[in-house]
Amino acid sequence: MIRLIAIVDLDFGLSKNRSIPWSFLEDRRLFYAKTKNSVLAMGKNTFLETEEMPLKERMHCVISSELSLKHNGGDLSAKFQPNVQIFRTLPEVCAKHGDFWLIGGAKLYNYALEKNLVDYALITQVHQRHNADTFLTYFHLEKFSRKILEKNDRYSVSEFLR
Numbered sequence: 063m064i065r066l067i068a069i070v071d072l073d074f075g076l077s078k079n080r081s082i083p084w085s086f087l088e089d090r091r092l093f094y095a096k097t098k099n100s101v102l103a104m105g106k107n108t109f110l111e112t113e114e115m116p117l118k119e120r121m122h123c124v125i126s127s128e129l130s131l132k133h134n135g136g137d138l139s140a141k142f143q144p145n146v147q148i149f150r151t152l153p154e155v156c157a158k159h160g161d162f163w164l165i166g167g168a169k170l171y172n173y174a175l176e177k178n179l180v181d182y183a184l185i186t187q188v189h190q191r192h193n194a195d196t197f198l199t200y201f202h203l204e205k206f207s208r209k210i211l212e213k214n215d216r217y218s219v220s221e222f223l224r
């Protein structure tokens with residue numbers, strides 16, 4: 063089962079200037095609790111641009127068509143073994159790990175959504191607009207049944223099952 067986890071703004075924005083200014087502590091806690099001891103799949107940019115990567119107690123499947131983690135002229139692939147594996151495509155991750163969390167970024171989320179590969183989504187939505195520059199463009203609500211898990215003045219947390 064492919065489970066997507068993300069935090070978005072009211073426009074389903076994912077980030078602005080390559081960061082997520084609307085992220086907050088409760089959401090980070092939810093992310094850590096849900097993904098602990100799990101397999102995570104992510105695009106190369108999300109892995110390289112997230113300072114805390116790799117995370118403890120999680121297996122990381124990083125997707126790159128180049129099968130490498132080149133950054134600032136060097137290849138970081140060897141540095142992160144054994145908790146980081148590199149795959150050329152998302153279907154290759156599916157073949158190796160039946161059950162995993164898809165944690166971003168924009169390119170990988172939208173690829174999986176467009177191909178109808180996402181079975182479940184856990185989405186925190188802040189009740190504000192932030193002029194985002196990347197979006198969950200292919201997240202079509204009519205494809206999922208929604209259950210609101212939490213709602214307050216600032217944000218809501220919903221799960222979506224296809």
Ligand SMILES: NC(=O)c1ccc[n+]([C@@H]2O[C@H](COP(=O)([O-])OP(=O)(O)OC[C@H]3O[C@@H](n4cnc5c(N)ncnc54)[C@H](OP(=O)(O)O)[C@@H]3O)[C@@H](O)[C@H]2O)c1
Nearest residue numbers: 068069077080105106107108126127166167168169170173
């Ligand atoms: N709001 C949220 O919950 C959330 C979560 C995570 C990230 N983000 C945001 O997302 C942004 C990063 O998104 P992004 O689109 O730049 O990066 P990304 O999806 O993390 O990484 C893009 C790279 O990953 C590889 N890739 C992605 N999809 C692929 C596919 N279907 N097949 C093969 N390779 C694939 C490619 O690497 P190669 O070029 O090597 O082929 C591609 O250049 C950041 O601004 C971050 O803040 C938001």
